[in-house]
Amino acid sequence: MNGEILPIRKTTVAPVAGDIQFLLEGLPHAVAVFDGNLRLESWNKKLLNILDIPESFFRETRYLRDFLDLVSPDSPDTADTVSSQMFQEMKRFTSARDLFPVSFEHSLPSGRHIEVKGEILPDTGYILTLLDMTSRKKAENLEQNDLQEMSTRLEEINIHRQTMEKQAADAVQMAEELALAQNEAQESARRIQAILDAMADGLVTIDEEAMILTANHAIEEMFGYTVDEVVGQSLLFLLNSTFFIDQEDMIDYFDSLDRNKTEFKRKETGYRKNGAHFPVELSIREVHFNDQRQYTVLVRDISERFEAEALIRKMALHDSLTGLANRNLLQQRLDEALKMAKRLGKKVAVMFLDLDMFKPVNDLYGHTTGDRLLRIIAERLTECAREVDTVARLGGDEFAIVFTNLDDETVVTRIAKRILSKIQQPIEIEDKIHNVATSIGISFYPHDSRIPEELIRMADVALYQAKDDGRRLYRIYDSQMDASAKAEKEIEMDLSRAIERNELSLHYQPQLDTIDNSVVGAEALARWNHPVKGLVPPYQFIPIAENCGEIIPIGQWIMETACRQAKEWQDKGLPPFRVCVNISAKQFHLSDFTQRVEDALTRSKLAPQWLELEITEGMVIADKDSIIPKLEKLSSLGVNLAIDDFGTGYSSLAYLKKFSVHQLKIDQSFIRDITEDHDDAAITDAVIRLGHSLGLTVVAEGVETEEHVQLLRQKGCDVLQGYHFSKPLPVEQFEDWIKAHNERLYS
């Protein structure tokens, strides 16, 4: 009885052609059965669906060859694939005697992916089964980080599974019925066995003692045993069950099944001959034969579904790049930590972190480097935190940590200090050293709040404060921060609409040649006329715009407006002078920044030598090597480059030599007290000499008095700017000022 299905239930139904058809329709895959001459004998409807053919196709006599033509048309572009070669081979045969069993995967012209199986039938004939693997194939190709697609995949697998379950259940039932007629029709039974053997799911029948009576071919493939080795064993032989204690227990379980239900499902662990474990789903049905109770057990390998579900669970809670917890898991852990802290009278801390200088690394060296850097940061954070804490990546360069079970808050401040120093350690990626840092905000339960969402918000507010206070430091939340954070958020929102609402304008402050007092330049300074708050000074809104990224559109608007204005003045006949535009770090580090400058010049038709870009020392020092080509490109365009606020940063001669800059602007803090403070005077003197030794023009800003003018003239400073000449003025007033100045100068 090796591999055959035993008669299970007495029936009056005799196995006639209609039964075979019925059975074929119940199978989970498309089937075509051919006689010894490879002429189509029977088929099921799934064959029509999978091959996309109408029922009329079967009106004429069909042969195996016709099907192979449908599955793999002779086309040069498919001829190279293994499956196409296989089909070519099969097409050469004219009778079932020449054929051989096949099993391979193939992509249909329709895009469906199928598994093709061909088996020689016991007496004579051939059975071709086509299993639709499209959803499984799609699932194999899924990107790990595409959670959405994974969900779709699971849905597809589930639908596929449900369909298979239904079909398999039907098949089992039909097998039972048809098997009853074995004695009357051995021929049909053998055919049935062949068809059941073509099933992808394993099928065993067991007696009341849970001993295996029959098994189909899929059981062999699934477990690695031959049917002979399986038959006569307990069902437990195929399982590594943590549910069934022993054979007795299993028998009790079967006994206890609800007789009113037709089918029972259990998830179990399959146990292969080679010792490997794999998840299986058992669908158990009770049947009666000669007054004896027996069971059919359909065994489905659910490894794929199991893995997909596990992966989805993991992806739903973890960041795919770093493997850290994601926002969802962080929230879960925070909830748990708060519950535990409440019970045990402990404290909990929420820490928010935001990397400084990550964006330029990402922009300049690409996302691969950016990703590697983030992974290193994740490792460092994990090293700093304790085992019990949850380290999460919230997205981009934002991280968070939940500290649980704290006795006192100092543990967290100690860890914050450790993190600050650890993150600042240089990171080497592909022979390149990168320097990033982090700002940290912290809130505490129960001190700040008992509500998880509030604690998160407060840590975020504290983080903002840390950034405002100069970055690379940590701040602990206090309620004062809320008011300023709220105001800042409001400004952020309003700023995003400032351009379209026409609330921004530029004021211009003249720069004069020290020798002849002619106007050589005008610095464009942004002004924001807020509808409610009135005039908001740039030192208030520019840093916020930088923080929230709004500086990119605002900075672009400023550059375009200044270029247009300069050209307009030239067209009006004013003696030409440079228009100087402050460029923020975020703007400058844009990969297409030079293109943006070129576009502004093209659109305004301003010649490049009349545009000066003011950048700060910090901006260029942060990434010297990659900045040099950018500065060179700008310089080759003919645009002037000035280092703003010189003296307040690195003031390194070495970098100045390398950069194609044209001008140094001495910071106004040195000029203010230059007449009284010897140090300021000495620094100003040194900067002027340094600038000249490098062939640069030196500009002094913040010139407020005639004494300033005299002293700076004495020291050889080239250009002067400050309230002594004029405050920054709106366009019309600036025009009036310049006309009056020129009249005085040249009349």
Ligand SMILES: Nc1nc2c(ncn2[C@@H]2O[C@H](COP(=O)(O)O[C@H]3[C@@H](O)[C@H](n4cnc5c(=O)[nH]c(N)nc54)O[C@@H]3COP(=O)(O)O)[C@@H](O)[C@H]2O)c(=O)[nH]1
């Ligand atoms: N990225 C951009 N930053 C900008 C832009 N416009 C302004 N800013 C930056 O905002 C800061 C404040 O600017 P503002 O209030 O306009 O102050 C400038 C001058 O008004 C002021 N100044 C000039 N002369 C004097 C003086 O004699 N005394 C005195 N007390 N202040 C004076 O100095 C500011 C110009 O500074 P700088 O840019 O360093 O040349 C300021 O940091 C601006 O950079 C913008 O469009 N984009």
